[in-house]
Amino acid sequence: MPRSLKEAQTWRLLSQVFPLLQTVMTPKPAGPPDGGWGWVVAAAAFAVNGLSCGLLRSLGLALPDLAEHFDRSAQDTAWVSALALAVQQAASPVGSALSTRWGARPVVMVGGVLTSLGFVFSAFARSLLHLYLGLGVLAGSGWALVFAPALGTLSRYFSRRRVLAVGLALTGNGASSLLLAPALQLLLDNFGWRGALLLLGAITLHLTPCGALLRPLALPGDPLGPPRSPLAALGLGLFTRRAFLVFALGTALVGGGYFVPYVHLAPHALDRGLGGYGAVLVVAVAAVGDAGARLLCGWLADQGWVPLPRLLAMFGALTGLGLLAVGLVPVVGNEESWGGPLLAAAGAYGLSAGSYAPLVFGVLPGLVGIGGVVQATGLVMMLMSLGGLLGPPLSGFLRDETGDFTASFLVCGSFILSGSFIYVGLPSALPSCRPASHPGTAPPERGELLPDPQVALLPPGGPHSTLDTTC
Amino acid sequence: MVTGEHSNMPVEKNITLERPSNIELTCQFTTSGDLNSVNVTWRKGDELLENNYLINATGSILYTQYMFTIVNSEQMGSYSCFFEEKKEQRGTFNFKVPELHEKKKPLITYVGDSVVLMCKCQGCFPLNWTWYSSNGSVQVPVGVPINNKYVINGKTANETRLKIMQLSEEDQGSYWCQAIFQLGESEEHIEIVVLSYWVPLKAFLGIAAEVVLLVAIILLCEMYTQKKKKHSDDGKEFEQIEQLKSDDSNGIENNAPRHRKNESVGQ
Numbered sequence: 001m002p003r004s005l006k007e008a009q010t011w012r013l014l015s016q017v018f019p020l021l022q023t024v025m026t027p028k029p030a031g032p033p034d035g036g037w038g039w040v041v042a043a044a045a046f047a048v049n050g051l052s053c054g055l056l057r058s059l060g061l062a063l064p065d066l067a068e069h070f071d072r073s074a075q076d077t078a079w080v081s082a083l084a085l086a087v088q089q090a091a092s093p094v095g096s097a098l099s100t101r102w103g104a105r106p107v108v109m110v111g112g113v114l115t116s117l118g119f120v121f122s123a124f125a126r127s128l129l130h131l132y133l134g135l136g137v138l139a140g141s142g143w144a145l146v147f148a149p150a151l152g153t154l155s156r157y158f159s160r161r162r163v164l165a166v167g168l169a170l171t172g173n174g175a176s177s178l179l180l181a182p183a184l185q186l187l188l189d190n191f192g193w194r195g196a197l198l199l200l201g202a203i204t205l206h207l208t209p210c211g212a213l214l215r216p217l218a219l220p221g222d223p224l225g226p227p228r229s230p231l232a233a234l235g236l237g238l239f240t241r242r243a244f245l246v247f248a249l250g251t252a253l254v255g256g257g258y259f260v261p262y263v264h265l266a267p268h269a270l271d272r273g274l275g276g277y278g279a280v281l282v283v284a285v286a287a288v289g290d291a292g293a294r295l296l297c298g299w300l301a302d303q304g305w306v307p308l309p310r311l312l313a314m315f316g317a318l319t320g321l322g323l324l325a326v327g328l329v330p331v332v333g334n335e336e337s338w339g340g341p342l343l344a345a346a347g348a349y350g351l352s353a354g355s356y357a358p359l360v361f362g363v364l365p366g367l368v369g370i371g372g373v374v375q376a377t378g379l380v381m382m383l384m385s386l387g388g389l390l391g392p393p394l395s396g397f398l399r400d401e402t403g404d405f406t407a408s409f410l411v412c413g414s415f416i417l418s419g420s421f422i423y424v425g426l427p428s429a430l431p432s433c434r435p436a437s438h439p440g441t442a443p444p445e446r447g448e449l450l451p452d453p454q455v456a457l458l459p460p461g462g463p464h465s466t467l468d469t470t471c
Numbered sequence: 472m473v474t475g476e477h478s479n480m481p482v483e484k485n486i487t488l489e490r491p492s493n494i495e496l497t498c499q500f501t502t503s504g505d506l507n508s509v510n511v512t513w514r515k516g517d518e519l520l521e522n523n524y525l526i527n528a529t530g531s532i533l534y535t536q537y538m539f540t541i542v543n544s545e546q547m548g549s550y551s552c553f554f555e556e557k558k559e560q561r562g563t564f565n566f567k568v569p570e571l572h573e574k575k576k577p578l579i580t581y582v583g584d585s586v587v588l589m590c591k592c593q594g595c596f597p598l599n600w601t602w603y604s605s606n607g608s609v610q611v612p613v614g615v616p617i618n619n620k621y622v623i624n625g626k627t628a629n630e631t632r633l634k635i636m637q638l639s640e641e642d643q644g645s646y647w648c649q650a651i652f653q654l655g656e657s658e659e660h661i662e663i664v665v666l667s668y669w670v671p672l673k674a675f676l677g678i679a680a681e682v683v684l685l686v687a688i689i690l691l692c693e694m695y696t697q698k699k700k701k702h703s704d705d706g707k708e709f710e711q712i713e714q715l716k717s718d719d720s721n722g723i724e725n726n727a728p729r730h731r732k733n734e735s736v737g738q
Contacts, residue, residue: 192579
């Protein structure tokens with residue numbers, strides 16, 4: 001009797017304990033922490049941004065040395081930066097897809113090693129082709145693997161303060177230009193371009209510890225299995241929407257001019273007569289203006305005082321005008337001067353370009369709805385990468401034909417102005433987006449366009465995330 | 472070609488000259504006193520020049536003109552007109568060959584690499600270019616293509632390039648390019664530094680080691696905090712089971728031995 005009673009008791013105990021054990025052993029994912037380790041991830045994303053975009057921006061300082069050593073034109077050496085930028089942007093979806101499959105952490109760590117290898121390989125280059133392969137393809141691919149996954153992980157850690165966190169991470173770009181531009185000039189002066197590239201390889205290796213900080217986070221709404229077909233996720237059907245088509249056209253044009261200063265601002269300053277450190281100051285001013293404007297404009301756009309498409313057109317136009325001004329500044333008298341007019345123009349360009357960047361991604365939810373934002377962002381990145389491939393070599397070609405960068409900056413400024421003119425055709429009143437039912441959790445995005453809610457993580461560049469409650 | 476130059480006192484003028492030319496120098500001197508008491512002379516450096524100059528007086532201005540021809544480098548230099556009244560006034564004309572653009576930064580290169588040294592003359596066309604290297608004070612001509620080490624060529628008439636291949640640490644030092652004109656020479660100095668790859672490589676390896684350390688620290692810290700969390704979770708889990716059992720049992724089972732057992736397991 002006691003034995004059967006004991007058995008019954010045990011069974012009753014087990015039936016009560018087992019479900020409890022299940023929930024204790026495998027806890028339901030809580031919502032985004034909105035803080036805590038999230039701030040560490042923000043710092044890591046800040047560093048990732050700095051070591052990819054910021055570094056690319058400062059790389060222009062080394063291009064004249066490369067042109068001199070390999071006895072090639074400015075146009076040819078511009079391909080190095082242009083290729084790296086284009087590979088980074090065009091391959092970004094690959095980075096997002098890989099991190100969806102295996103998690104952001106290993107992908108970013110591998111990306112860091114890849115980028116570093118690219119720089120080390122290019123330090124021993126015997127021809128410009130080696131540089132195209134090393135810096136352009138290898139380092140560009142490494143950067144493609146780090147950028148989108150890092151920002152995507154960051155947006156998963158935040159919900160209410162997502163905009164602020166992503167905006168903060170994006171200022172890493174500007175901050176690193178401030179540090180890396182003079183550091184690079186120092187390396188060039190002391191180690192030549194080979195030693196400088198080798199040591200930049202060591203510096204970019206720090207992307208790997210940043211990747212190690214991206215702790216995986218389980219959120220409700222995560223897909224239980226790996227993503228299905230990648231082709232459906234491209235979302236080319238978005239182009240049938242008139243608003244998005246107009247936007248895509250404008251952005252493609254803007255992309256033709258947007259990246260030229262990344263590559264040619266430093267050589268332009270050197271051409272105008274400034275010394276090495278004077279050019280560094282110009283790059284730094286543009287970078288600081290850009291970084292500050294990203295935060296400020298993100299905040300401004302959030303207030304809702306001006307419709308986003310109008311802001312987009314306005315800041316696009318200002319960026320174009322800023323570049324026209326940069327191209328038209330006169331030659332500086334002596335190498336020691338600090339180049340006032342060029343600094344002012346570079347600052348104006350930086351402020352406008354920094355305001356434009358978050359708006360490009362911020363306006364998307366209103367154009368295509370929150371369900372299509374991920375794909376739309378991927379498409380925008382690819383459109384801009386076309387411009388990134390075309391703009392800098394065209395600028396270099398014009399420089400070789402005319403002797404200086406005036407024509408280059410005038411042409412790229414006009415590209416941006418014409419793109420902004422097309423933006424005027426965007427509808428000023430965007431449909432308001434319904435807020436998600438759980439502000440703290442990721443809304444499941446079921447629809448025919450996206451079979452899985454998070455097939456691609458948050459694409460680079462936007463303080464306005466896809467999973468935000470506002471448009 | 473005739474050059475005319477005028478000079479109001481006291482002044483110095485630099486003139487760049489590439490080819491043999493006919494020269495006409497004019498000085499004018501204004502004084503309130505007696506023009507005839509002014510002694511006018513022309514000198515080249517300190518040497519008094521004897522002939523070929525005119526003196527003319529108009530009103531209160533005294534003109535003097537010196538005409539000559541420069542054909543070789545000995546005739547280049549400083550020519551001065553002197554007006555001696557109470558004190559001596561002079562104007563000087565300095566004749567020089569075109570100067571080359573001075574490069575400041577030394578070129579940093581690596582062992583086994585190749586380098587191109589370039590000299591350019593803005594708006595002037597030398598007859599010839601030569602290259603020298605100097606270790607200390609000895610100048611050694613450079614450019615004989617031994618073992619394909621040196622190649623000299625220039626894309627246009629006003630520039631020259633010296634390409635040095637297979638650099639070694641002995642190639643380090645000062646190099647001079649010399650532009651030769653009919654009327655003299657002009658030099659420019661370029662410095663080459665040849666480093667071994669080990670120099671930046673040391674720094675690279677140091678930084679790489681630091682990165683590996685960082686990654687290890689980050690991952691170990693995380694494993695440690697996860698272990699602690701798992702332990703505290705396990706402890707909570709057993710506490711909850713314990714809670715259930717004590718709620719559930721009616722005192723039929725003796726809890727004491729089980730309690731002890733659970734305690735030891737819970738640790």
